[in-house]
Amino acid sequence: MESIRGYTEPVTKLTAGDFESLVQLAWAEDMPNGDITTDSLFNENEQAKATLLSKDEGVLCGTAVIDSLLQRVENQVIYHAVLMDGSKLSKGSVIGELSGSLAMILKMERIMLNFLQYLSGIATNAYLVTQEYPNLVILDTRKTLPGYRKLAKYAVHTGGGWNHRLNLSEMAMLKDNHIAKAGSIQSAVSMVRKLHPTRKIELEIDGLAQLDEAISASPDIILLDNFSLTDTREAILKLRNVAPLIKIECSGGITPDKLKALSEFSAVGVSMGYLTHTVRFLDISLEIH
CATH class of the missing domain: 3.20.20.70 (Aldolase class I)
Incomplete structure (x- = not known):
């Protein structure tokens, strides 16, 4: 078979546009009227740092969603990537680091993890079988x-x-x-x-x-x-x-x-x-x- 891994043109990359509508839906689904917990306890000026961490072995996938979420929070959070899609993960692997508005980090946390965990699960499935x-x-x-x-x-x-x-x-x-x-x-x-x-x-x-x-x-x-x-x-x-x-x-x-x-x-x-x-x-x- 061809060296290109696909019957037709394979999906070798994602852009922010591929996530945009899904992120918009996820945001509206999770916060139709704001985050009452975060909004009650934290103010806009509180800053924090956070580490995106793997607690499992597998293959990382879906990091492009982070850019879409950063735009969603109007760049009040900065992301520094340590690992890229396709990287092999072990328990304790640092994927990346976020810094900025604590409230915004908390609001984007679950949506970000849902995408990363789901797509990394698929990538890991494929990796284990092909290996x-x-x-x-x-x-x-x-x-x-x-x-x-x-x-x-x-x-x-x-x-x-x-x-x-x-x-x-x-x-x-x-x-x-x-x-x-x-x-x-x-x-x-x-x-x-x-x-x-x-x-x-x-x-x-x-x-x-x-x-x-x-x-x-x-x-x-x-x-x-x-x-x-x-x-x-x-x-x-x-x-x-x-x-x-x-x-x-x-x-x-x-x-x-x-x-x-x-x-x-x-x-x-x-x-x-x-x-x-x-x-x-x-x-x-x-x-x-």
Whole structure:
């Protein structure tokens, strides 16, 4: 497969604009009428320093959100980065330091941690899987929280995984309902290719009986959905002998415990919704001095 870790253009970076609407929603959700605790106890002039600290092992991701939050508090807080996205975290790692308005630090704390913990959790998921199975192409899916798609896929890429399509506009994926509408696999692939000749086409099949027709249709990728290990082995052998330019992908409720069986097949794509929908927040805290 290509050296670029993605079927389409991978999400290699985030900008403040990618966070802006989400930060705005999070701020309104958390403080629809201010922070009654902080506003009651602290005045605007009180200053403080705080350390962003990892209490867990993993991969850091999502630090771009801090810039969005600093703008939200009108730069009354300054952030000094110690570690960048992609850095390996251990217990006690200092991620960065904040200084400025104590009230504003307290108001932005939970929103900042929610983003960092969530995206670092995804990045850590991807890192652990790709490190254990370096011969497989570990792909994400579109099983992401609404509005968080680009962020989640960036986190997968940060952890070492591959990005599948970001959205429905980037490439075609033909499934059984599409094939039924077109009348055949060949017709479905031809119809898409005629209208979108530069777009990649992935074709999902659910049994060996469809393999020959799938190969003759010449999609860019053939997805073996819920194949048994025996059928997977047979399909991969045939594809590599007959159509070596067609990429191979496996899917169907794949979790890390199922990857060991697939790891005998080098350079095979494995799409895993697990990377983004089964996420444990990484333990990151903000210690205020």
